[in-house]
Amino acid sequence: MTRYRVGIDIGGTKVELGLLTGDGRILQSNVIPTPSLTEGTDAFVKSICGAFHTLLTQSGVVPSQIEGFGVGVPGTADWKKGIVRYCPNLFGAVQLPMADMFERQLGIRPFIMQDSWAAAYAEYEFGRKKQTPNMLCVTVGTGIGCGVILNGQVFGGALGTAGELGHVPIVFEGRPCSCGRRGCLERYVSGTAIFTQAMERFPEKLRGLPPKTESVFTLAYAGERDALALIAECVDKLAYGLSLAIDLLAVDTVVISGGVSAHKALLIDPLEEKIRTYAYPPWAKSDRLQVLQAALGSEAPMVGAAFLTEDQIC
DSSP: OHHHEEEEEEOOSEEEEEEEEEOOEEEEEEEEEEEEESOOHHHHHHHHHHHHHHHHHHHHHOOGGEEEEEEESSSEEETTTTEEETTTTTTTEEEEEEEHHHHHHHOOOOOOEEEHHHHHHHHHIIIIIITTEEEEEEEEEESSEEEEETTTTTTOOOOOOOTTTGGGSSSSSBBOOTOOBBBBBHHHSSSSHHHHHHHHHHHHHTTTTTSSSHHHHHHHHOHHHHHHHHHHHHHHHHHHHHHHHHHHHSSSSEEESSSGGGOOIIIIIIIHHHHHHHHHHHHHHSSSSEEEESSSSSGGGHHHHHHHOOOOOO
């Protein structure tokens, strides 16, 4: 009997589900809007389980053929217990037994993980395994996530919270963050932050355009100076945050994933030079640092969710 894997990436605005072969090939993928939480977390999970069944039905696959099943969340997870511990952009401060909830609905227990860890593992395993065993994979989407690969494994750390780059304060007493602190990187650089700042600075130029981050980039591509200036500021702040992470971890590769990563010319291409302006001199002078667009694009968290297991976390 042929075996498959399922990965689910729960984001702030959408949920992506994928059915994959053992070598990482996507056979079928579906995207649904992130369910509302107005009726509670049980209804939230039930909606995603309905999309899971639809995915299998469309592919002619039965649950007994699933050999690996993982769910990535935009927050901190206790992967050993299957609990979402903290998810400020979606659930808040919780102890949500998500693995149990999915298992009750589906009869299959998923591995619950940070979505950024899933993205990092997917990029390493299926994109860049032969290139670098030490890298940061930074997801720029509704928030900012970061997965760390050290010596070919996802680094979780003693506290199980490694990679929270989005919640590193870069501005003292800066913008309020959903985590309860101020000045966090994701309040300046995420897709949500880019649109929020655009509405503060030039709302009249966004009038008539869809109320989303893509509209800011639409203006930038059209040569709108205010939009170009805002994106340049965001690149500068992201470079500053990345330089701090590289100082601590000494990785030689940064991979940018997430929805905003599609804008390579505006967001990714300027990053490497900017990072070097904030860098610690010994590695700033090295020619080994590389900043790359994710090979798997926005599908990286979903792919990684299907394959990451406890054995691959250190």
